[in-house]
Structures are given as structure tokens and as C-alpha cells.
Amino acid sequence: MTRRLILWLTGATTAFWLIAAGLGISVMQDEFGEFFDGSLQETAERLMPLVLDDLQRREGPSSPQHLLRQGEDMGDEYLVYQVRDRQGRVLIRSHDAPVEPFEAPLKRGSWKNGDYQFYTASAGDGTIFVQVADAMANRNEAITEGGLALFLPVLVLIPVSIGLIWLIVRRALAPVDDLRGAIEEKDGGNLAPVPSRMLPRELQPIARSVNHLLTRLQAAFDAEREFTANSAHELRTPIAGALAQTQMLIAELDGPRKRRAQQVEASLTHLGHTAEKLLQLARAEAGIGAGSTNVDLARVLELVLADFQRGDLAPSRLRFERQEGARLEGSYSEDAFAIVLRNLIENALLHGRAEEPVDIRLETGGVVRIVNGAAPLTPGELATIRKRFGRGNTGSPGSGLGLSIAERLLQQMNVAFDILSPATGRKDGFEVVMRFGELAAQ
Template sequence: MTQHRANRRSMTRRLILWLTGATTAFWLIAAGLGLSVMQEEFGEIFDGSLQETAERLVPLVLDDLRRREESASPRHIESESDEPGEEYLVYQVRGADGQILIRSHDAPAAPFDVPLKPGFSTSETYRFYTAKAPDGTIFVQVADAMANRDEAVTEGAMALFLPVLVLIPVSISLIWLIVRRALAPVDDLRRAIEEKDGGNMAPVPSRMLPRELQPIARSVNHLLTRLQAAFDAEREFTANSAHELRTPIAGALAQTQMLIAELDGPKRRRAQQVEASLTNLGHTAEKLLQLARAEAGIGAGSTNVDLARVLELVLTDFQRGDQAPSRLRFERQEGARLEGSYSEDAFAIVLRNLIENALLHGRAEEPVDIRLETGGVVRIVNGAAPLPPGELETIRKRFGRGNTGSPGSGLGLSIAERLLQQMNVRFDILSPATGRKDGFEVVMRFGELAA
């Protein structure tokens, strides 16, 4: 089941996901590499500033120490403002013995925990640079808090990654538009192929398709041409066979009936069996002729017709015949109408097949109800035992008869369903019937019709 669902995933969706994922990954990798280079460059800039500050402080400190008297406690160089402020860089001036001689305002009172050795050194909280006076007695140690560097790197990372977060949804939209536009011919070709069935074998338009899809369209059109030829040959053979069989079957049936009138005893019964076989053969030939007409696509109509009048005419024809006319009951709801652009001939064939099936396969002691309801709904209900599971699909197939002892060819339902498909009419088969525990019901829904 999982594999089946995976095979049905949209190619457009997969392309969008893969392209978006690849683009996002490239952006994140590029941003990560940029951040790494930025962090290295920031380190070099901060270290350069730290070294330059320490080296510039050495002559200033030496000059200040010469002009001032020795003090017993560490001093710091006074700033012009009396209000202390946060210093970006702090420093300590230490003697050769490690004692603090001068310190900046924010520098700690305790000596830095780094050796008095020129060069860079690092602790958990500071990055140091130590500069030494020419005589080696004075050391200037400038410290840069690691938090300052972390803050700079964090802000740089935000500057790199925040645009990526904005560009991802924009890229998804652009990729979606580009992919949909690029795959639009594929979708058009898919829809054109989906429309093909036994009644629509027109060639697939291929002139406007991209070069990559034109071989597919040509192959499909070649296959449609072969299928159309095969369907035409099948329909012509079926129609010609059924038509040519009607006359000799009718002649043989007439001769058999005359023979029955002249015979008696066992020979008469045998002649009657021949008559029944010829009658069934004639019925089958008639169904084959109807099937050929259904396959030819006679269900489509071009003018607005009143199908309710056709329904009443077909029922009148049945009531005048000899096929249990008293069992038919017709009910028409008040205001019910059945109008639209349909084929009257096709609808008459549908009704004849469905009513014949209801009379033939329904219980002989129960009536066959035909109802025309508002909303363009026609129901035909007959009494019968509920169909076992699976048999409903069997009887819908061509020549499918199900478990029945009644005569028939198994073509009635398939002919009716084929014609109703051409008329764009919904066709439902229910067993048991609506509101009953048994019975067989066919429902034709002609859609929203004038009430």
C-alpha cells in the first residue's frame, strides 16, 4: 500500500520539494561557509586592534610614569568625564614583578591571570595582548572580552541566515510557478489522453507540445488510429451480422410456427422447442444491433427534447404487448419533468432494456414500479431476492447474467449503462431496493432539470 501511494505522488510536487530542498541546502552551506570565514576575519581584525592598542599605549604609559610621582596603589588614567562608562578594551600596566602600576577604569583590580610575556594569550573570558617596554621593566596588557567577539559573530550570523529564511518561501513560490509552467504541456497531454474512450478517438493535439513530448503524442495518436479501426470493424461486423440474421431468423421462425400447426404429439413439442430457440436467437440479434448502435455513440443529443413523453410512449407500447402488461405501474410526481439535450432513440432503448429485465427477472407475482420524480430522477423497481455480494458487478459486465434461470443474453444492463454514459446521466443499481429488504432497483439521475 505504501509503495502504491508513493507511485501515485505528483511529479510536480516531487520536483518542487527536491528543488526547494537542494536550493535551501546550498544556501545554508554557503551561509555556513560565509560565517566561518567571517569568524576568522573578525578574529584577525580584533587581534589586530588589540595589538595596535597595546603597542600605542607603551610610549604613552612610559611618558606618564616619568611625569608622575610613584604611588603606593595602582592608578588609572583619568578620563575627561567623571561618569564611568563601559570600556570596549581594558588594560593593565604592570611592572616586572607583576604589580599593577596603572589600569583602565573597567579593568579588574587584580592582575590578569596571564604571564608577562609579549604576544597573544587567551582565557575563558578575555583575549589578551602583552606589549613590553624597550627596557623590559614595564608590561602593558590589553584585554578584549570574548563576549564582544561572540556578539559580533552572532550578529553576523543573523545577517547571513535571516535573509535565507525569507528567501526560502519566496523560492518555493518561484519554483512552484516555474515548475507548473514548465510541466503545463505534460498536464495538457495527460488530460487529452484521459478524455479518450470508445466514443472519443480524436487525435491528441501535438503541434503545440514541446519537442520532448511530441513522440509520445505521435505514439498515442497512432494507437488511437489502430483502436478506432478495430472498433469500427467490430461495430460494423456486429451491426451487419445482427441485421443480416434478422431476416433468416424471422423466416425460420415463421416456417417453424407453420410446422407446429401441422404437427401433434412429441413432434409438436420438439417443434415448439425449436420455436423458443429461434425466438431467443432473434432476441439476441436485436440486442447485438442495439449494442452496435450504443458503441456508435448515439446517446449524444443536440436538441432539447421531452423524455417524459418518450417514457410514456414506451410504457404504452409495453402495455399493449403480451409481456405481462398488468404488472407495470407508472407514477409521476406532480411537477416532475424530464427535459434536456438528449437522444430520444437512445433513451427509448435504455427504457426497453431496463423494463424487459425487470419483467423477466422480477417475481412474476409482484408489480414493476416505474417512477418519474422531480429533479430528473427515474426509478424502476421490481421484486427479487437481494443479490449476493459480488454479483452486482457481474451483471453490469457485458454478457454477465448472474445466478438466474430466466432466459436472456446478459446485454441489457451493459447497453443501458453505455448509452447513459454517453448522455452524461448517473446510473445506479441497488439491491435491495430503497426502503425495502429485498427487490432490485435501477436509478437514472438526469441532474438539475426544469421543475
């Protein structure tokens, strides 16, 4: 919008200036014509008595007289004249006047051809005529120089006007840009009201409407988070109790009844896992990813890996590599990073090929990679698994929340998150990459 305003205002201003200059040249041409014509007439009228007096004093037969200027060459004459008799013969001519008679008729008044503008003055008896000529080239030169004097300032003023218009437009539209930036910052983790007190009167209704919408969104998000968190908390205890009772029942039964009890145990385990994911999701939506103190996330990574290695989810498949000098420090949330790692490593173990290892690499530059073996996914499948409750073509257990929880927390931590399939340097595999940017300490 700023660019369009600058272009339109500059174009309109330039067009008005050019039109004004053109009208000025037109008026100048008319005024110059009147001035030059008046000068011609005045010169001819002043010359007439002098010429008549000179002719009366001359003795002998009349012959054309060529007036010479004394001294150094003074350049071309601006006005030239001829004195002619009734028969058209030239009696006297100025220095630069042609030898041949002018084409102008011997008639009092103005006349012009392609080269000269003439004015003819005549004696009272009509026997002597004074014809003064002004070259059209001189008039055209005056108009050209006058036009350049009008147009050249326009060429200087155009860039100056562009700069001034840009400053004025930017200053006038600064509140619009501030409002745009304030609205652009809003997301699920930042629903603070847009400041409207300093906005112009025309923009305040927009800010009020946006703030009203943000308030309603905040209330909806709060209700959703509270419901999810409360549901997860309330479900954990009864699920754990039911799971313990079922395990005791399995120990007491045998045959078909034992297999049914084991199915109940698997369902309760899945339900407990889903409740745990919902609790993590509620914490992610609550914005726990922001950190205020400098922490060492490499230590958190090692602790999470040690916890997995003590568990029963194929700990032997985990391989950890840390490049020499690789560090992972900054103002992050240790709790959020641990949740991210648990979800990503768990997904790699559950959905990766059971016969292939899961590689976790910490590289210099704050890059963490988690790679597992898997068939390459299509772009559509990659988009599906990034959605909440989205699951790919897999028979492994899961709720479809792990990736969405990890991505949400990493967004709050301002960490770039990429999913690659096939993995880097491979024809198959699945890879997630977390880029923490510049390290707080080198």
C-alpha cells in the same frame, strides 16, 4: 511528480543555502578574530609611548592610577587595559578594568583565557607592560549577529523559492499534464488523435505512439461495429420470415410435430431477440448517446411505458409514479434513452418475481428508479450481470446484454448509473438508479 520535484529542489536549495551560510560564519569568525587581534595589538602599541611619557612626568611614589571618564556614563568599555610593572603591580588601569592584575603573563604577544583575549606590549627595557583585553563575549556577540544576518534572509527566501520553484516546475511540466489529460479522455467513444504539434520534442514520440495505437483501436472498433450491425440487419429478415413460416406450420400440425414446431418457434424468437440486442449494442458502441438539443425525457419515459402496457409482457405489473414537480430535461438523445428504458424495464419484468409489481419512479432532481422484486444478489453476482453476456442465476430467457447496453449508453449521456440489491428501504429486491444531475430548467 510535481510535488516531489518541488520538495527535492526546495530541499536541495535550502541545504546549499545553509551550507553557504555556515561556511560564511566560519570565514567571518576567522576574519573577525584577525581584525580584533589586530585592533588589540594596535591599541597596545599606541598606548605604550603615552604611558611611558605619563609615568616619567609623575612625581612621588608610584601608585595605581584609575582613569575616570568625564561626563555622563558612556556604558561598558569594549576594550580594557592595565599598565603593569615588572613585578606585576597595576600602575594604571582603564575605567572598566579589574583592580586585580590580569591573568595574562608579562610577556609580549597574544594570550587568552575563557573570558578575555589579551595582547601585551612591553617597553624597551622590559620594566613596563601594557595589557589590552577584549572580552570574548563581545566577539561571540559579533559572530552571533553576523550569523543571524546570514540566516534570517534564508528564512524569508525559502517560502519565496518554494513559490518560484512551483511556478517554474508547473510551467515546465504543463505539456506533460496536457498530454496526460488528453490520453485520460480517450475511451471507446473518443479515439480522436492526441494533439502533438505543440508538445516539446521529448514528448512527441509518446504522442505519436499513442495516436498510432488509437488509430489501430479505432479500426478494430469500426470493424467490430460494422460486423455486429450488418449481422444483426442481415439476420432480422430471414429470422422474421422463418418465424412466420413456423407459425403457419404450427397452425397446420398437431400432436408431437406441433410441439416440435413450437420449440422451433421459441428458438427463432430467442434468436430474433438476440439479433435485436446485437443491433442495439452496435448502435451503443457507435456513440448514439450524445445529444445536442434540449429534450423532455419524461415524455419518452411515458411513451415507453405506454408501449409496454400495450404489449404482452405482463403489462399489469408496471406501476409508474412521478413526484410533483419532477422534470427530466436536458441535452440528451431520446433514442438512446428509449433503448435504455426498454432494456431495464424488460429485465425487471423477465427476471423479477412474477407476483410482484415493477415500480418506475421519476423523482425531483433528475432521478429515475426501476425496482422489481427478487432475491438479494451477492457482490459477485452483481459484478457478473454487469458484464457483457453476463447472466445471473436465473431461468428466464435473455442474452445478458441488456444491462451492458444500458450502462454504455448512460455513460455516453454522462448519467450516473447504480445497481442496488437489496433495493433501497427493502431487505430484498433489485433496483437500478439513473441520476441525471441538475435539470436544464427548473
